[in-house]
Amino acid sequence: MNKLEVIFLSMLVGVQPLAAQNRLTVAADQGKDVISRHIYGHFSEHLGRCIYGGYWVGEDSPVPNTRGIRNDVVKALRNIAIPNLRWPGGCFADEYHWMDGIGPREKRPKMVNTNWGGVTEDNSFGTHEFLDLCEQLGCEPYISGNLGSGSVEEMSKWIEYITFDGESPMANLRRQNGRDKAWKVKFWGVGNESWGCGGNMLPETYSALYRQYATFCRNYGDNRLYKIACGASDADYNWTETVMKNVGGHMNGISLHYYTIPKNWGDKGSATRFSEQEYFTTIEKTLFMDELLTKHSNIMDRYDPQKRTGLITDEWGTWYNVEPNTNPGFLFQQNTMRDAIVAAINLNLFNRHCARVKMANIAQTVNVLQALILTENEKMLLTPTYWTFFLYKAHHDATLLPVSLTCDKYELNGRKLDALSVSASKDNAGKIHITIVNIDPNKAQNLETELRGTSAKKVSAKILTAPGIADFNSFEKPETVGVSDFKAVKLSGGIIKAELPAKSVVLLEIE
Numbered sequence: 001m002n003k004l005e006v007i008f009l010s011m012l013v014g015v016q017p018l019a020a021q022n023r024l025t026v027a028a029d030q031g032k033d034v035i036s037r038h039i040y041g042h043f044s045e046h047l048g049r050c051i052y053g054g055y056w057v058g059e060d061s062p063v064p065n066t067r068g069i070r071n072d073v074v075k076a077l078r079n080i081a082i083p084n085l086r087w088p089g090g091c092f093a094d095e096y097h098w099m100d101g102i103g104p105r106e107k108r109p110k111m112v113n114t115n116w117g118g119v120t121e122d123n124s125f126g127t128h129e130f131l132d133l134c135e136q137l138g139c140e141p142y143i144s145g146n147l148g149s150g151s152v153e154e155m156s157k158w159i160e161y162i163t164f165d166g167e168s169p170m171a172n173l174r175r176q177n178g179r180d181k182a183w184k185v186k187f188w189g190v191g192n193e194s195w196g197c198g199g200n201m202l203p204e205t206y207s208a209l210y211r212q213y214a215t216f217c218r219n220y221g222d223n224r225l226y227k228i229a230c231g232a233s234d235a236d237y238n239w240t241e242t243v244m245k246n247v248g249g250h251m252n253g254i255s256l257h258y259y260t261i262p263k264n265w266g267d268k269g270s271a272t273r274f275s276e277q278e279y280f281t282t283i284e285k286t287l288f289m290d291e292l293l294t295k296h297s298n299i300m301d302r303y304d305p306q307k308r309t310g311l312i313t314d315e316w317g318t319w320y321n322v323e324p325n326t327n328p329g330f331l332f333q334q335n336t337m338r339d340a341i342v343a344a345i346n347l348n349l350f351n352r353h354c355a356r357v358k359m360a361n362i363a364q365t366v367n368v369l370q371a372l373i374l375t376e377n378e379k380m381l382l383t384p385t386y387w388t389f390f391l392y393k394a395h396h397d398a399t400l401l402p403v404s405l406t407c408d409k410y411e412l413n414g415r416k417l418d419a420l421s422v423s424a425s426k427d428n429a430g431k432i433h434i435t436i437v438n439i440d441p442n443k444a445q446n447l448e449t450e451l452r453g454t455s456a457k458k459v460s461a462k463i464l465t466a467p468g469i470a471d472f473n474s475f476e477k478p479e480t481v482g483v484s485d486f487k488a489v490k491l492s493g494g495i496i497k498a499e500l501p502a503k504s505v506v507l508l509e510i511e
């Protein structure tokens with residue numbers, strides 16, 4: 001946060017920033033916007049071992065499962081209260097023909113997954129399996145429809161198949177396939193990365209197609225679709241501008257994709273072996289999300305000042321080189337304490353932009369990119385990123401509280417970043433939660449926090465940290481990085497004092 005922002009926020013919370021470094025003021029009585037739990041959403045594609053092996057093992061598998069879906073993965077994701085799951089892609093979505101994935105599994109046609117390793121997709125995981133998975137997870141489905149190589153009719157019929165409860169060709173087909181009752185599906189994507197793998201379109205072409213496709217995405221009965229248009233990659237502000245101008249009120253949300261790549265697309269850098277320089281760049285590039293959210297939101301504000309349209313960051317996370325000796329098309333990477341910090345920074349940013357950001361989906365939940373879960377046959381482990389989501393569930397559907405932070409810098413070779421990243425919220429029970437990241441891999445930070453508009457009576461805390469920034473959980477040592485109770489925090493005279501270890505994510509709970 002720069003000086004001007006600090007002054008502005010201080011004015012907002014009605015206080016002057018305190019003189020010393022690492023001071024946080026939280027305006028506990030001035031919350032306005034709700035942090036949608038959907039900011040903590042997920043993305044799982046037919047890519048590598050995400051769906052197959054990650055969720056789906058089939059009914060006859062020795063891996064304990066319910067109707068073919070792994071019990072251990074479901075349990076772990078329920079434990080972080082997964083709010084939604086985006087499927088089937090990604091790039092895969094614009095080549096996916098949903099009718100190939102219904103009916104008796106042995107009769108389903110096969111296809112080539114051209115985007116991801118050219119492997120044969122046997123369509124054994126389709127619409128029924130996905131919606132069963134969402135029911136087991138207790139989360140909302142978010143389906144990405146095929147605009148790139150599909151048709152208006154195909155997309156329209158998919159919605160009828162899933163959500164129409166009456167008598168109709170598609171609803172009857174669903175019944176024939178074993179599901180009588182219509183499902184509820186709210187989140188519906190109309191194309192994915194249509195500027196790239198989804199069709200290499202210009203924003204004008206996409207806008208026109210969106211309007212056509214979305215017209216036939218019908219609301220059946222009381223099912224109400226929340227239609228999400230394909231938005232920009234990174235800083236392609238022209239895409240957002242053009243779609244906002246041409247599509248306007250025909251959509252409920254517009255997406256944004258941004259990945260943190262420490263080096264470049266040719267050599268992205270290793271997930272586990274990186275220098276401090278590379279760590280610094282990873283964090284710097286992650287913080288760029290703030291500028292992206294601000295600038296895309298500013299454009300949206302011009303067309304939609306009442307903020308009716310959500311900014312949906314439905315692909316974000318780290319993207320490294322694949323692990324040695326793994327299929328390059330499978331995007332399998334390990335996950336270290338650095339990833340936990342990247343996730344925590346991004347989630348703090350989404351929280352702080354929650355007036356506009358209504359959903360975000362990390363890429364991808366299991367075995368792909370910045371995964372929360374890794375599996376190997378019957379084995380499963382939880383990554384450091386998982387534990388960030390575990391801590392941050394305290395913010396689900398809570399009210400964002402304005403904060404004012406003055407803090408030290410993390411410096412490397414003359415480059416500087418704010419050492420701390422913060423967000424705060426108040427939940428329905430009146431508890432205040434503050435998540436703080438100390439990004440400095442070498443130095444602890446003392447933080448004094450003052451609440452305005454309420455008085456703290458009790459504070460407790462949890463911490464996520466590790467001895468090394470590159471530490472990770474492996475199948476041999478699955479608990480190297482995890483969450484524990486944090487004791488270096490005390491409340492005295494209404495001020496909360498905490499000593500935040502280097503490279504840590506801390507959750508304060510205040511009553």
Ligand code: AHR
Nearest residue numbers: 089090091092192193363
């Ligand atoms: O998450 C991997 C890929 O990244 C997705 O399929 C695509 O949408 C993006 O380019």
